Amino acid sequence: MAYIGSILFIVFLAIAILHFYWGLGGKWKINEAVPATQSGKKVLRPGPLACFVVAIGLMSFAIFVLIRANILVIFLPHWIWASGPWIIAAIFILRAIGDFKYIGFFKKIKQTPFGKNDSKFYSPLCLIIGILCVLLAIS
Secondary structure (H helix, E strand, O other): OOOHHHHHHHHHEEEEEEEEEEEEEEOOOOOOOEEEOOOEEOOOOOOOOHHHEEEEEEEHHHHHHHOOOOOOOOOHHHHHHHHHHHHHHHHHHHHHOOOOOOOOOOOOOOOOOHHHHHHHHHHHHHHHHHHHHHHHHHH
């Protein structure tokens, strides 16, 4: 399971770094990363604090999967060790399914820059993360 933990760590780390970059004011790919209406109006306007909160959460997930895969040895209460991968899997599988309007496989608004990237990259990645977390949980 070390390879699953390593893959998840790298993915979480990369996405966290991107969110830190956006939190610090970076603009690269930001327009393709936020859902918008058909007319192009952004549905969310995440500020620096929101970007940092997401980045810290992703870093926490990255460290957790290393612990769960026995790559990093840190004592955690059993309930966190046992339920953590299931919680992370649920978060990402639900994200892949989406809100049925702007995000996820079942979104209605698909032709925006975000919608296209979500269909090609973001939702499939979330589903893969969810599946890998399930595999980590059952190992």
